[in-house]
Amino acid sequence: MQRTLFIMACICFAACGAAAASGMKVGIGRAVITPDTQPVWLAGYAARTVPATGMLHHIWAKALVIEDGEGQRAVIITTDVLGLTRELTTTVCAELKAKHGLARQDIFFNASHTHSGPVVWPSLSVCCAFTPQELQHVVAQNRMLSERMMMAVDHAVATLAPAEISLGFGTAGFAINRRKRDAAPVDHTVPVLRVSAPDGTLRAILFNYACHCTTLQGNNLLINGDYAGFAMLELERAHPGAAALFVQGCAGDQGPEPRGTVAHAAAYGKALAEAVEHVLTQEMKSVEGALRTAFTETNLAFRPVGLDVFRAELTGNDRFRQRRAERILYAYNVGSPTTDLPYPVQALRIGKTATFIFLSGEVVVDYALRIKRDYSGENLLVAGYCNEVQSYIPSLRVLQEGGYEADDSMIYYGQPGPFTDAVEVSVLDAVATVCRQIGLTPASRGH
Ligand SMILES: [Zn+2]
Incomplete structure (x- = not known):
């Protein structure tokens, strides 16, 4: 009898152990990042000369913490701003390491690139002519932004609970290639990560699309998240209690057309939300298994x-x-000439079902299409505007064609000039490095 009990105990222990080893947990946190002090200088259009006059809707930092059965965690932080800076991500990462033991490679930042959000100093500081007092004010607002990002992560960690995760893909057609050249690639894919409680209650929807958040232009002085903000609002209204997180894609040369009015932004938001809703009604792939993360930094050389x-x-x-x-x-x-740009590249793989590649800067769409081709056997989400946004990142094709994304935009980012022709190979090599580290084999990669 005693022996039978012992065996039963062993079986139970083994079964419970197996369940814990594959059980995924997710936590979600949100924090408003609309500045609560005036004035708010908006980022994105060099021609703006006056601060915001109000807001259309709040802008947010949102955090999704995923934990695998072994306790390994990764956090994705989405923000409704033009782009984060190295100063901000370094501050937040140091705090998250001290507080939650998260390593740099486990922390993924993305900015929606809304052109109706506050200035994030010193990004695009060439466009600003602040007095010392104004600058102090902007820096204080940025401090609030980093504190709110950390609050969102704190809340996400505190709400970690067993979850079912699934992945699906839809499409939305409103992004155009704004360079309007002959070969004008677009990426209309809408990857959707769905998180629900074990009882099926929807808890979070993370979705991705490659299109500049520039529906509203320089004449707009109302804080808002552009079409991405409207899409998140639409989804959160349709699913009370669930959080919607937008991850910007490789949208360097992608934009909405026509544009210019709040009605346009709302319509594109609705179109994107409908694409996401459609994915949610389809059969989605179950996502579970070990989390693997990788982070590397390469250097992109400027032409002398x-x-x-x-x-x-x-x-x-x-x-x-x-x-x-x-x-x-x-x-x-002062003896430190700007010869190249440090460039972070990061990757996350969940089990063998979902892989996220996070690229910094205003990455043109060629990179997403190339990476999806190179790793065609994978379910990929390729994001731009991750970690820091320090310049446009043209492909070799765009660099050789020239124009704004290759050349003129460097002025506003305070960079010395176009990259060398090695830019694309450097980025793709860094992608290959992080992919190897997360156990990904290229299907057809080669320069
Ligand atoms: Zn841009």
Whole structure:
């Protein structure tokens, strides 16, 4: 009798152990990041000369913490801002390591790239001419942003609970290639990650799309999340109690058309929410298993530009070129010339079903299409605007064609000039590195 009990206990222990080993947990947190102090200077359009006059809806930081059966965690933090900076992500990562033991590679940031959100200093500082007091104010607002991101993660960790995760793919057609060249690629895929409680209650929807959040233009002075903000509101209204998290894709050359009005932004938000809803009604792939994360940093070299060019810009009429030249010459004079851009690349794999590639900067769509082709056997979400947004990241094709994403945008980001032709290979090599680390084999990769 005693022996039978012992065996039963062993079987129970083994069965419980197996359930715990495959059991996924998810926690979700949200925090408003609409600045609560005035004035709010909006980021994204160099032509704006006055601060925001109000808001259409709140903007948010949202966090999704996923934990596998072994207790390994990853957190995805989405934000309704133009782009985060290295200063902000470093601060948040240090805090999350101290508080929750999260390593750098386990923390994934994304910015929706809304052009109706507050300035995130010092991103695009060439476009701003703040007085010292105004700058102090902006820095204080940024501090609030980092605190709210941490609050969202705290809440997500506190609400970790058993969850069912599934993945599906839909499409939405409103993004166009704004360069309008002959070969004008787009990526209309809408990956959707669904999180529900074991009883089926929907808890979170994470979705991705590649399109600039520039439906509203420089004449808009109302804080809002552009079409992505409207899409999240639409989904959260339709599913009370669930959080909707938008992850921006490789939208460097992707934009909405036509645009310019709140009605346009609301309509695109509705279209994207409908695409997500459609995925939720379809059969989705179950996502479970071990979490694997990887983070690497490469350097993207700039083409050398003679100092004479910047000395000439310094005395020219273009105030943006003047400010860029001041920075470049200052860096040179203090012995640390800007020759390249540190570039983080990150990856997350959940079991063998879902893989997220997180690229920094304003990545053009060629990268998403290429990575999806290289790893065609995988269920991929490829995001741009992750971690920090420090410049556009053109592909070799876009670089050779020239134009705004290859060249002129560098002025506003305070960068010295276009990247060298090695830019695409450097990014793809870094992607291959993180993919190897998460156990991903390329289906057809080769330069
Ligand atoms: Zn942009």
